[in-house]
Amino acid sequence: MPVMLRPSQALRLWQQVCLYEVRAGMPDLTERQLAILLTIYLDPPPHTVRGLAEKLKVTKPVITRALDTMSALKLVSRRRDERDRRNVLIRRTVEGALFVERFGDVIVEKARELSP
Amino acid sequence: MPVMLRPSQALRLWQQVCLYEVRAGMPDLTERQLAILLTIYLDPPPHTVRGLAEKLKVTKPVITRALDTMSALKLVSRRRDERDRRNVLIRRTVEGALFVERFGDVIVEKARELSP
DNA sequence: CGCAATCGTTTCGGTCCCGTATCATTAGGC
DNA sequence: GCCTAATGATACGGGACCGAAACGATTGCG
Numbered sequence: 183m184p185v186m187l188r189p190s191q192a193l194r195l196w197q198q199v200c201l202y203e204v205r206a207g208m209p210d211l212t213e214r215q216l217a218i219l220l221t222i223y224l225d226p227p228p229h230t231v232r233g234l235a236e237k238l239k240v241t242k243p244v245i246t247r248a249l250d251t252m253s254a255l256k257l258v259s260r261r262r263d264e265r266d267r268r269n270v271l272i273r274r275t276v277e278g279a280l281f282v283e284r285f286g287d288v289i290v291e292k293a294r295e296l297s298p
Numbered sequence: 299m300p301v302m303l304r305p306s307q308a309l310r311l312w313q314q315v316c317l318y319e320v321r322a323g324m325p326d327l328t329e330r331q332l333a334i335l336l337t338i339y340l341d342p343p344p345h346t347v348r349g350l351a352e353k354l355k356v357t358k359p360v361i362t363r364a365l366d367t368m369s370a371l372k373l374v375s376r377r378r379d380e381r382d383r384r385n386v387l388i389r390r391t392v393e394g395a396l397f398v399e400r401f402g403d404v405i406v407e408k409a410r411e412l413s414p
Numbered sequence: 415c416g417c418a419a420t421c422g423t424t425t426c427g428g429t430c431c432c433g434t435a436t437c438a439t440t441a442g443g444c
Numbered sequence: 445g446c447c448t449a450a451t452g453a454t455a456c457g458g459g460a461c462c463g464a465a466a467c468g469a470t471t472g473c474g
Contacts, residue, residue: 186409186410187405187406187409187410188406189399189402189403189405189406190402192402192405192406192409193336193339193340193398193401193402193405194340195405196332196336196401196405197333197336197337197340200329200330200332200333200336201333201337201353201354203329203333204329204330204333204354204355204356205354205355207355208329210328210329210330211328211329212326212327212328212329213316213319213320213324213326213327213328213332214316214320214326216312216316216329217313217316217317217319217320220309220312220313220316221313221317223309224309224310224313237317238317238320238321239320239321239323240320282309283305285309285312286305286306286308286309287305289303289305289308289309289311289312290303290304290305290308293302293303293308294302294303
């Protein structure tokens with residue numbers, strides 16, 4: 183069952199969610215960072231720098247820098263793959279899970295408030 | 299008629315939209331910039347730096363800088379208010395309108411593709 | 415063993431953004 | 445005319461990010 187949404191509703195939803203996040207003083211993530219974060223939390227592991235770079239069609243340094251920032255925010259963590267020590271496995275954190283869960287609730291709430 | 303959405307659907311929608319934008323090489327806007335852009339295009343004018351700063355609960359330089367960047371991207375334009383020359387009126391552009399319209403269509407499309 | 419391939423990170427010069435404080439310009443009360 | 449208030453922009457030091465290139469570490473093939 184697809185979610186039916188008119189363009190005006192879609193834009194209003196996006197605005198209300200962004201406004202809420204900004205006003206709440208949440209980290210000012212870029213679209214790239216958000217794409218990475220949500221992919222880590224929604225798609226099945228394992229996640230690697232290379233895999234994310236391919237999925238987003240960006241270069242590896244873009245992923246590395248985004249992970250640097252989000253690691254400082256405790257939203258994700260990195261760990262060497264002991265089976266192939268060239269790899270770095272990107273893992274979820276408790277704080278990141280809470281952030282994503284809360285973010286989903288905000289979207290749901292703002293969608294519920296939409297006028298027809 | 300509110301839009302019903304489960305948290306998992308909401309997060310998946312956000313991910314798919316962000317992924318699409320990143321992959322398409324669209325400007326990597328931050329949440330703040332997106333909140334400003336959508337407010338300019340969805341809320342009734344006039345829009346001023348001070349008004350946006352209050353609406354977003356951020357400082358004026360934050361708005362000025364975001365407008366600098368989005369002006370360079372041709373997404374918005376600035377013009378002195380001739381009736382009160384202290385004010386700067388932030389206005390829409392053709393490119394910005396196309397960007398917002400396209401963005402709305404992307405959200406609608408990704409919502410339609412959502413699994414139940 | 416040696417060597418090429420792969421992985422993630424780092425470097426480089428340059429741009430953008432941050433928060434705080436200050437600025438120039440304009441308006442309006444007196 | 446003067447002085448205060450208001451507006452948006454700017455200066456500052458610091459941090460994050462960009463793309464392109466080079467880097468060290470690790471693997472696995474010949």
